[in-house]
Amino acid sequence: MPRLLLFIPLVLFIILAGFLWKGLSIDPRELPSALLNKPFPEFSLAALQQPERILTKQDFMGQPVLVNVWATWCPSCRQEHAQLLTIAQTNSIPVIGLNYKDDRSAAMVWLQQLGNPYQFNIFDEAGMLGLDLGVYGAPETYLLDAQGIIRYRHVGVITEQVWQDLQNMIKGWGSVNE
Amino acid sequence: MLMNKLTLGLLVLFCSSVSLAAIDVYQFDDPEKEKRFQELAYELRCPKCQNQNIADSNAEIAKDLRTKIQQMLVADKTNPEIIDYMVERYGDFVLYEPRVKPQTYLLWYGPALFLLLGLAIILWVIRGRRQSKESTAGNGVVLTTTEAKQLDALLNTKKGKQS
Structure with a gap:
């Protein structure tokens, strides 16, 4: 029996090493959204391209949508733009833009030059909707279900792989509803 | 030559006073509120620069959060109300002192x-x-x-x- 006890340090070491090994592959910047499975916050903000049009949550509820937080000061947003255009072309899910703490004219030029994947853009100049949403930097993308509940938050660039994952999630809901 | 040095010196002096002013833009009528503002800004963690509190961080989001704290203090919100507001949006992550609950x-x-x-x-x-x-x-x-x-x-x- 005392012989077996000598293995305790080894066992402890293996457990610790296991935790540390796992820690290596965790990205500390990927925070789970505090609003996961909670309704998208209420808001009332002007549209980017039509300043006189006031947008609210009712403008996109009733179907699953992607809400993409972007800004012209954000280099990674430029990087993911092509993927957003691809998503828009598939017509599988509407992409709503949330133009975050940006300059209106610069944002309009951006959309003209790079193409516009968004159904419409919410213009959040002060960043207060972003604050309610728990945004801490662009780009971020939220997947909302038809009831306007936040189902997933992706921080960082939308890649082909992320889009695949999102599609799988949406397909998963479809089978639940049927 | 001397004039050049003098202007350079003045310029340096001027610049440093400007950068100091950037930290001090939050005005309070009540010194007690200002003290609470400092406390809150020191105990909340910046979600963007993860090893800084929002008092130290220059990230945009930290500025926004500081502004929000100031607004809420002016609106006579209590410290727990302000902290709850932050946790609702950014999760337990923003707390440098974790709450006591089953997970912790x-x-x-x-x-x-x-x-x-x-x-x-x-x-x-x-x-x-x-x-x-x-x-x-x-x-x-x-x-x-x-x-x-x-x-x-x-x-x-x-x-x-x-x-």
Whole structure:
């Protein structure tokens, strides 16, 4: 029996090493959204391209949508733009833009030059909707279900792989509803 | 030449005063609120620059959060209300001091648990030693004749080498 006890340090070491090994592959910047499975916050903000049009949550509820937080000061947003255009072309899910703490004219030029994947853009100049949403930097993308509940938050660039994952999630809901 | 140095000096002086002003833009009518503002900004963590509090961070989001705290203080919100507001949006992550709840029991009470565990192990070891001593004292160690001869031989060889 005392012989077996000598293995305790080894066992402890293996457990610790296991935790540390796992820690290596965790990205500390990927925070789970505090609003996961909670309704998208209420808001009332002007549209980017039509300043006189006031947008609210009712403008996109009733179907699953992607809400993409972007800004012209954000280099990674430029990087993911092509993927957003691809998503828009598939017509599988509407992409709503949330133009975050940006300059209106610069944002309009951006959309003209790079193409516009968004159904419409919410213009959040002060960043207060972003604050309610728990945004801490662009780009971020939220997947909302038809009831306007936040189902997933992706921080960082939308890649082909992320889009695949999102599609799988949406397909998963479809089978639940049927 | 002298004028150039003088203007440069003034410029440096001017620049530094500007950067100091950027930290001090939050005005409060009540010194008590200003103190609370400092406290809150020091105990909330910036979600973007993860190892800084929002008082230290220059990230856009930290500025927004500072502004929000100031607005809420001016609107006579209490500290728990402000902290709840932040946690609702950014999660427990923004707290430098985690809340006590089932998920954090191990974090809060773990050290005490380990202390007790250590004490238990020490007691157990001491007890074991005492018992084994008592048992050897009672029985004694009896050598067989061959063992006694071997021991003698070993002791003798050692003596022989030393002399």
